[in-house]
Amino acid sequence: MPVFDAERHLRLAGERALLDGELHARGPFGSPLSDAAAALLAVEAIDRERAEAVVEEYRLAVAVRMREGGMRPGARISRPMTGVPIGHSSTVFGGGPAPAALAPRRLIPCDRHLETATAHIHVRYASLSAEATVLGVRLELSAGSSGRPMFATRAGVPLRPGGPPTVTLRDDRGTRASAHFAGAGDGRAMHGTLAAHTPLAADTAWIELDGERIELDEAVVPPPVALEALPDEPPALRHLWHLLAGNGGLRGPTPDLDPIIETLVAAGTLAVDDPALDGVRAVRDALHFTPGQPAGAAVPEPWRSLLARQGATDGRTFSMLIGAATPPIAGVAVVAVELESREEGFDLEVHTVPGIVYPREPAVLRWWAADDLGNQYLGNIGRWSGSEQGGSGQVAFWPALHPRASRLRLMPTGPSERAVVEVTLP
Amino acid sequence: MSDWWRGIPPAQAMLECGGERHRLRWEAGELRALDHGDPEGERALAALGGERCACVQALEVWARHAQDPHVLVLGSRGPGDPVPAGRPRTSGPSGWASATPRGGPARRRTEPMEGLFELLGLGGGLPERLAAGVIAARLTLPDPAGDAYLGPALYGRVALALRAWLGDAACPIAVTPTRAGEPLGLHREDGALRAELPVSWLLEVWARGLAVVWGRFVLAAACEHADRLALTTVGPDLGPTSTGYVSWTSEKDP
Numbered sequence: 001m002p003v004f005d006a007e008r009h010l011r012l013a014g015e016r017a018l019l020d021g022e023l024h025a026r027g028p029f030g031s032p033l034s035d036a037a038a039a040l041l042a043v044e045a046i047d048r049e050r051a052e053a054v055v056e057e058y059r060l061a062v063a064v065r066m067r068e069g070g071m072r073p074g075a076r077i078s079r080p081m082t083g084v085p086i087g088h089s090s091t092v093f094g095g096g097p098a099p100a101a102l103a104p105r106r107l108i109p110c111d112r113h114l115e116t117a118t119a120h121i122h123v124r125y126a127s128l129s130a131e132a133t134v135l136g137v138r139l140e141l142s143a144g145s146s147g148r149p150m151f152a153t154r155a156g157v158p159l160r161p162g163g164p165p166t167v168t169l170r171d172d173r174g175t176r177a178s179a180h181f182a183g184a185g186d187g188r189a190m191h192g193t194l195a196a197h198t199p200l201a202a203d204t205a206w207i208e209l210d211g212e213r214i215e216l217d218e219a220v221v222p223p224p225v226a227l228e229a230l231p232d233e234p235p236a237l238r239h240l241w242h243l244l245a246g247n248g249g250l251r252g253p254t255p256d257l258d259p260i261i262e263t264l265v266a267a268g269t270l271a272v273d274d275p276a277l278d279g280v281r282a283v284r285d286a287l288h289f290t291p292g293q294p295a296g297a298a299v300p301e302p303w304r305s306l307l308a309r310q311g312a313t314d315g316r317t318f319s320m321l322i323g324a325a326t327p328p329i330a331g332v333a334v335v336a337v338e339l340e341s342r343e344e345g346f347d348l349e350v351h352t353v354p355g356i357v358y359p360r361e362p363a364v365l366r367w368w369a370a371d372d373l374g375n376q377y378l379g380n381i382g383r384w385s386g387s388e389q390g391g392s393g394q395v396a397f398w399p400a401l402h403p404r405a406s407r408l409r410l411m412p413t414g415p416s417e418r419a420v421v422e423v424t425l426p
Numbered sequence: 427m428s429d430w431w432r433g434i435p436p437a438q439a440m441l442e443c444g445g446e447r448h449r450l451r452w453e454a455g456e457l458r459a460l461d462h463g464d465p466e467g468e469r470a471l472a473a474l475g476g477e478r479c480a481c482v483q484a485l486e487v488w489a490r491h492a493q494d495p496h497v498l499v500l501g502s503r504g505p506g507d508p509v510p511a512g513r514p515r516t517s518g519p520s521g522w523a524s525a526t527p528r529g530g531p532a533r534r535r536t537e538p539m540e541g542l543f544e545l546l547g548l549g550g551g552l553p554e555r556l557a558a559g560v561i562a563a564r565l566t567l568p569d570p571a572g573d574a575y576l577g578p579a580l581y582g583r584v585a586l587a588l589r590a591w592l593g594d595a596a597c598p599i600a601v602t603p604t605r606a607g608e609p610l611g612l613h614r615e616d617g618a619l620r621a622e623l624p625v626s627w628l629l630e631v632w633a634r635g636l637a638v639v640w641g642r643f644v645l646a647a648a649c650e651h652a653d654r655l656a657l658t659t660v661g662p663d664l665g666p667t668s669t670g671y672v673s674w675t676s677e678k679d680p
Contacts, residue, residue, distance in 0.1 A: 003572075011499075011578035019503070019585055020596075057499045064500055064509055064543055 006046035014058040042239035043269040107323030133196035171204035182385035222323040236270035245366040302376040315400030330414030351392040371405035430562035431455040439550030443480040487541030493563040495575040511547035558633035576625040587637035
């Protein structure tokens, strides 16, 4: 049997994708070429630099064919599973130093309503640390003269009509910082955060927002955080399960697993008749079933539990602050800020370092959760803002939180380990 | 590599140089700037700080990439895979000496490809001759059939030729590079077209523009005489192979 040459295999994948037009249609990032590269990296059949070089060569091969109409420069490949901080490096596959662990936030419930000339701001919480000052807010905007929402300072000076509002924050040391809104909504009612450009004192007794003082009382006690190794499993299978959980399982296109399996088999890291592949394929197929349809017998846990409540709408409506910080998982440190449960699912407000720059693309972290009744949940990054250095946004979980669940384990999961933030539900 | 170019016809392209249209001609393995009496002298002068004209720059870029395997990745796989003139969107300002894509890592990796994009867009058959030289160089490696570049290059060029030949742009193709003494073949299996060919097919057949001749796919081309090739071919029915002959005459410089 010939010796497997990962680079040659990757170049063949590039040739096929180029000839079949898949590199033109999808770009090398998100194509069979990048899928093969990520798989070979996951099983350590190729080194990062070599894989990057091959993908880059085929990116250029497409670019010279499209010339001025080529694909966007600087696009990124889906992150491989070998523990790379997302967006932490300018290289195609990432790489770079892992971040230091984040300290738990001082998280203070506020429930303070402020009126400005053009907006009603409901400050729900303040999140303070040495690295960041963030206010969780809901905004209700009044219409500007043009009929579009307009933001203004307290003095009524409009700022970026129709754009994100900016306010000035001040702490008890006299430090001032501007804070920009990032969030989502219907343009009139918005939900999101005001993040200070430079952090205020983490132990400040109060914060002023455009001159309105908000006293900061008792902070929430962060729940315990643990780091767990994932069950021992061959890297090839881990990679496949990880792919399936990307984009929250249901939210994005299911990856074309067969060529990836072929690559892993060719690399000698997976037997073509490995019985676990039946489970992998069963999960892939089940993710496309009609909500509520029972999963097939071959669907293993945790997917079976996850799919069992797909489409449920019996979630309780509540929100709770968490304030827990995880150690870096696969190079990404996470702060879980707030959990908000809805009828159809629940959302987790998080902050990560480094930031997740392309949340729509398969990222290195998967967002699993499990309740004390054995129900499983899977999350997908929705609203997101930030930079490569740090970002924050919302992870939307499905299915609905079970109405009788009293505890929830939130589990940002990497290729080989996961953090567990265990919260007691109200 | 002494006479690897045998049977590969000369090629010529025009280039804008100093406000005039100049000729670049490839023949017998060499690229020459026909409208420059002493390009070597001009290169020497340029090295000392003189002005470097486009033809001389093209000669330099050609020499720099004469054994560069990136040519096989970036260049055309055949008539159905045109590489237009111009610059890729990721490239920097126009010009032979500044053809470096922008961006951090891409810049690092593509700096050695300076000028290659222009070369590959020259047309006139020159890019294919550049690829032929690269293939010839890599065929001298200890195990060319196992080379990370030649195997994929063989796949891409065979697959493109087969799909065009059969008029089936989506035909699944598998290509197995053979080693010395192993049989050649082309057959259907499990709905795919499977070819067993040596990587030397790239030089002996593809580089000579002989992938499809007389409506038949060429499996091998062997030099019988100084100016005659014996072609082993197979028809679209994938029946028995047959042998045909092609000959050529050397062209004189215009």
